[in-house]
Amino acid sequence: MATTEILLAGFGGQGILFAGKILAYCGLMDNKELSWLPSYGPEMRGGTCNCSVTISDDPIGSPLVLTPHLLIAMNQPSFDKFVSCVRPGGKVFFDSTMIEPETDRTDIELYGIPSQQMADDNNLKGGSNIILLGKLLKETNICSLETMQKAIEKVVPPKKAALIPNNFKAIDLGMNA
Amino acid sequence: MERNLMKGNEALAEAAIRAGCKCFFGYPITPQTELAAYMAKRMHKAGGVFLQAESEIAAINMVLGAASTGVRAMTSSSSPGISLKSEGVSYIAGSDLPAVIINVERGGPGLGGIQPSQADYWQATKALGHGDFQLLVYAPASVQEMVDYVVKAFDRADKYRMPAMILADGLLGQMMEPVTFPEINPEAYDKSGWAANGHKMKREHHIINSLYLKPDELENSILERYKKYDIIKETETEAELYLTEDCDILVCAFGATARVVKSAVNDARAQGIKAGLFRPKTLWPFPVKEINEAAKNAKKLLSVEMSMGQMIDDIKLAINCSKPVEFFGRTGGVIPSPAEVLGEIKRMGGAL
Numbered sequence: 001m002a003t004t005e006i007l008l009a010g011f012g013g014q015g016i017l018f019a020g021k022i023l024a025y026c027g028l029m030d031n032k033e034l035s036w037l038p039s040y041g042p043e044m045r046g047g048t049c050n051c052s053v054t055i056s057d058d059p060i061g062s063p064l065v066l067t068p069h070l071l072i073a074m075n076q077p078s079f080d081k082f083v084s085c086v087r088p089g090g091k092v093f094f095d096s097t098m099i100e101p102e103t104d105r106t107d108i109e110l111y112g113i114p115s116q117q118m119a120d121d122n123n124l125k126g127g128s129n130i131i132l133l134g135k136l137l138k139e140t141n142i143c144s145l146e147t148m149q150k151a152i153e154k155v156v157p158p159k160k161a162a163l164i165p166n167n168f169k170a171i172d173l174g175m176n177a
Numbered sequence: 178m179e180r181n182l183m184k185g186n187e188a189l190a191e192a193a194i195r196a197g198c199k200c201f202f203g204y205p206i207t208p209q210t211e212l213a214a215y216m217a218k219r220m221h222k223a224g225g226v227f228l229q230a231e232s233e234i235a236a237i238n239m240v241l242g243a244a245s246t247g248v249r250a251m252t253s254s255s256s257p258g259i260s261l262k263s264e265g266v267s268y269i270a271g272s273d274l275p276a277v278i279i280n281v282e283r284g285g286p287g288l289g290g291i292q293p294s295q296a297d298y299w300q301a302t303k304a305l306g307h308g309d310f311q312l313l314v315y316a317p318a319s320v321q322e323m324v325d326y327v328v329k330a331f332d333r334a335d336k337y338r339m340p341a342m343i344l345a346d347g348l349l350g351q352m353m354e355p356v357t358f359p360e361i362n363p364e365a366y367d368k369s370g371w372a373a374n375g376h377k378m379k380r381e382h383h384i385i386n387s388l389y390l391k392p393d394e395l396e397n398s399i400l401e402r403y404k405k406y407d408i409i410k411e412t413e414t415e416a417e418l419y420l421t422e423d424c425d426i427l428v429c430a431f432g433a434t435a436r437v438v439k440s441a442v443n444d445a446r447a448q449g450i451k452a453g454l455f456r457p458k459t460l461w462p463f464p465v466k467e468i469n470e471a472a473k474n475a476k477k478l479l480s481v482e483m484s485m486g487q488m489i490d491d492i493k494l495a496i497n498c499s500k501p502v503e504f505f506g507r508t509g510g511v512i513p514s515p516a517e518v519l520g521e522i523k524r525m526g527g528a529l
Contacts, residue, residue: 020529021353024182024353025182028180028182029353031180033355034182034354034355035352035353035354036352036353036354037183037348037351038351040207040208040291040347040351041291041292060354060365060436060441061436061437061439061440061443061515062436062437062512062514062515063348063352063354063436064348064437064512064514066514066516
């Protein structure tokens, strides 16, 4: 019974829901059960924002992720709020440009990469979220690179299809960070 | 069949269009807005009418008007907006018109909040407006069921000539899940005997009306309607029974809360506690036979709701208070966690 619960959190506008959607489509591509649940309160209007994604071999109960196996944190408040919720043995991926990873947890693995800086350096404006997804892909067995690329092709709207190569590049940067 | 990934709200809209809904009248409100937005984008391509009314009250009365002509009509809103629609819903019921009304519930009373809630259970099942009447009330628990029950709601509304409601909540409306759209061939009900769609000087006027000034006439119209309700109570109940055969503690929940409870029941079983889940899929009619079947070996029942406890009344009535029924709930937009529900199950298990 393999179930992976993922929480993504950051500021509104950082692409939290978009990155979550890519993970959800990865589940869809691999014929898994999945759920995607956004926070939809004032967060959507620019405050903090988070998104629950569950991918499983079995039907999913509550779609609200309270104790994630995997956490992507894109700002300090999100890291501080959610790092304590991560399951023992879980993994946290965070943007070290934005976050001082202060925690006394020793039972989780922390993967900090300067994703914001990397996005700026590589002319990938707004690509920090996807770079972190690349890192998550590298460090977990959530899905194959091919699946994630297919998911990206699905999630990027047709009008913005020109941005697909940039997203692939961001995944590649994250995987090699 | 192709699996699509859709938000619950979008799936409700797509299913309605596929079920032959030709008129949608709405007014935006969180957490239901994606439904109206989807209708705005797609309805005209499907040959139907989307109209954003000036208010919820206008929208429900437009539904009354459209339904009077025999076309499939729908409106959707969230809790405060449904309260505004209540007068129109009563008129629709009193006029024996088919229509579908969707409530993607949020916390109340008043403007309340915008997070998920189930505190409109009483409103939906007991009194969505004045007078003696009922709506068919369906309680989906997944995005797939949102689709399936919209299709069924349109069918049964036509079949019985009465309003049907989908009682969902913000969690189901906002979440995305894989969903497939079955081949839908809506049954064409003959509405030629009552629809006010133009008599072309070839038949008597059809009059859509809910006013009966003579008490015996009004009483008769209500008695006729209640005969219909008796048939519905006999034939239209639906429920899911999960691990109930040997359960000591029967946990009852509907909609999104039932998903949380199912996780808790699985966790309880893993710890050796015999828990089961009873999930009504129709809230009116309440699945009386089904809950008695589910509860036959249970020592205690627990109702878990996102409210202060409303369905618990129907549970007690359905089992005729033959066993203790306890309650656990969170309200105001707070979603109970599987761990909290498990805690309740364990507390009850210890006292058996």
